Each structure stands twice: as C-alpha cells, then as structure tokens.
Amino acid sequence: MIDVKELKFDEKGLIPAIVVDAKSKEVLTLAYMNEESLKITLEKGVTCFWSRSRNTLWLKGETSGNYQHVVSVTADCDKDALVIKVEKDGPACHTGEESCFFNPVFISEERHEFSLKGLYGLLLGRKKDRPQGSYTTYLFEKGLDKILKKVGEECTEVIIAGKAQDKKETVYEIADLAYHVLVLMAEAGITVEDVQEELASRHIIDHKVKQEKMTK
Numbered sequence: 001m002i003d004v005k006e007l008k009f010d011e012k013g014l015i016p017a018i019v020v021d022a023k024s025k026e027v028l029t030l031a032y033m034n035e036e037s038l039k040i041t042l043e044k045g046v047t048c049f050w051s052r053s054r055n056t057l058w059l060k061g062e063t064s065g066n067y068q069h070v071v072s073v074t075a076d077c078d079k080d081a082l083v084i085k086v087e088k089d090g091p092a093c094h095t096g097e098e099s100c101f102f103n104p105v106f107i108s109e110e111r112h113e114f115s116l117k118g119l120y121g122l123l124l125g126r127k128k129d130r131p132q133g134s135y136t137t138y139l140f141e142k143g144l145d146k147i148l149k150k151v152g153e154e155c156t157e158v159i160i161a162g163k164a165q166d167k168k169e170t171v172y173e174i175a176d177l178a179y180h181v182l183v184l185m186a187e188a189g190i191t192v193e194d195v196q197e198e199l200a201s202r203h204i205i206d207h208k209v210k211q212e213k214m215t216k
Helices: 035-044 116-129 135-142 144-163 167-188 192-215
Strands: 015-021 027-033 048-051 056-059 068-075 082-088
Touching: 027 035, 027 048, 027 082, 035 048, 035 056, 035 068, 116 135, 116 167, 116 192, 135 144, 135 167, 144 167, 167 192
Parallel strands: 015 082
Antiparallel strands: 015 027, 048 056, 068 082
C-alpha cells in the first residue's frame, strides 16, 4: 500500500474521489477530498468530502443518515485521483436516487449492458405494470404456487443436463433456472443484494473453517 503523503492534490488542495458501491459495483458519486477530509475518512471509516460549493467539510450521511462505510481506498497510476468502495446505508444522491448518475446520455442498442440486477429490475417492472403477452406477467398473475412449480421443474432440467455432461444444454437450463429464481425473488420481495450479503457471510464462515482445518 502507498503512503497517503504520496497522493497528489491539485492547486486548490483537492483530489477527486469516485465513490463505488462495493456490492453492486455501481458508481455512486464523484466528490472531492482535501487532506483533512481524507484523514477523517480513514479515521472514522465513513466518507468525508470537501464541499466546493459551501467551502467546508462534508461528512456524508451526517444529516440524512445515509452514511457510506469505507471498504477500500485506491489511488490511480498518477496518484491524483481516488476510487473509494463503500457499503452505503441509503441513497447516495440528495435527490433520493441510489446513485448520482441516473441521467442517460447515450445507450448503445448493440452493446447494451446486462446484469442480474438489471434483469431483476425489469422483472419488478413486469410485476408492477403487468404488460399483456408477457410470460413474466403470466407467472405473476398465476401466483406463488405456479412460480415455485416452475423453479422445481427447472431444477430437474438442470440435473438432467448436468448428468448428461452436456455443457451447452446445462448452461441453457441454468439460465432458465436463474430467471425463474429471480421471478420468485421479485414475488417474495427478496433483492439481489439480500442474496449477495448471504453469500458473502458464508464466504467468511467458509474461510474460517478452512483456516481451522489447516491449523489442526
């Protein structure tokens, strides 16, 4: 790790800090720090910035309660910019949006970005709007029992494909299963972050178990 003294602040004594959600990897905001706010950030473990508009220190969450708990701070190759990964207590933007970056300027139709979180958001939209002719709408209208039945069926299909050692078919069936599990999650009010947090907690437990075995 580099020494904080190696960081390069600009002529105003500031360094840009890009804040990223440690779980979703979403860019939350671009803010600025001076040496004092960076020191407070490292000491308290929550982000503190320098407000250029108010010309004062700004502890994120002090008034809103939406603190950002620091996971890591990384400098770029020139050491004149920072990426700060955080776990947030609430929306990063003063507008109430999860991220300050929510105004699309351009989206490529050929190179659109895919993520499980994005698919989950689409499913939530289907659950709310119930567009006609949508298979997802059909599942939500049929209710929990139908959704659970489909999850069970897709589990069986994954097992059959896996047993046959057919990689292409197994991938296809796992994708089907993942889709139906996400539908179940949307129906049950379970978020992608809920599952990520559960997996992360198991990773910590598994790591401890491995350590214990190695010491025996």
